Amino acid sequence: MGDVTQSRRVRLRAEATSEIKAIALKHLAASGPASISLRAIAREMGMSAGAIYSYFASRDDLITVLIADVHTALANLLEAAHRTARSDDPASRMLAHATAYREWAITHPEEFRLVYGDPIPGYLSPTDGAGHEAAHRLCGVLLGVVGSAWPHMDTRRVGVREGWSDFQPGLVALARDSFPELPPAAVGLCLRFWGRMHGLLALEVYGHLSHQVADPAKLYQSDMLEQIAMLGLSVPQEG
Structure with missing residues (x-):
């Protein structure tokens, strides 16, 4: 059971990481590189600002x-x-x-x-x-x-x-x-x-x-x- 739980966590983390990167590229396309912001991405994902920093430190x-x-x-x-x-x-x-x-x-x-x-x-x-x-x-x-x-x-x-x-x-x-x-x-x-x-x-x-x-x-x-x-x-x- 522990291995299954760990595997699910890894999968969900990979999916969230991919979504963060996809949204960052979307913001880039819309408003340029300066628009890339972890807080803005977190808001769009419904994620707390603190939580997103567990994926990317900055x-x-x-x-x-x-x-x-x-x-x-x-x-x-x-x-x-x-x-x-x-x-x-x-x-x-x-x-x-x-x-x-x-x-x-x-x-x-x-x-x-x-x-x-x-x-x-x-x-x-x-x-x-x-x-x-x-x-x-x-x-x-x-x-x-x-x-x-x-x-x-x-x-x-x-x-x-x-x-x-x-x-x-x-x-x-x-x-x-x-x-x-x-x-x-x-x-x-x-x-x-x-x-x-x-x-x-x-x-x-x-x-x-x-x-x-x-x-x-x-x-x-x-x-x-x-x-x-x-x-x-x-x-x-x-x-």
Whole structure:
């Protein structure tokens, strides 16, 4: 009987935790990151303000968990996209990564804004723990897809030749530990590739392309294909 009671408590706690996170994302979508409040969430759930703090010690703890969840879900999605592309076709893997990233962003705009929007007032991201590890993993996914393409690129076209001193120590350690064969120029290319993806997506998610283009997906794909071609890789054929 004790095990059954304990199992029920665990299940109910998990359900309440999921509901808290879902309501936080709803508030985020309606009013932005600054609207995330444990007390407001407790009121909506019919829970006392004191009770909700048994789930999350502070608003910042909740935000950290939400961000970690976003990073983990996005990393899983991107890794799945890589597996759908031919392993011997690095350009297709890069395009699959970019396409999956856009599909996630436009179908999860609240999560995109949480992670890549304006800083949340008063929130300081932790430098260790599960949230940091999730962000670390997501960065590694991008390093992996660009790293697998690196030997097939015309590296003369990469452009600026960064040195390791140009990057933060955490990124250097990740690159050297996980992809020791990659030079710093490949890491710089990863960041520029991310920037190209992110730039157009931010414009789209925040509604700045709606009056400029009829099909943002077409614009985005054209930009990704152009970047792939500029690296000397064979551009994947449409259809």
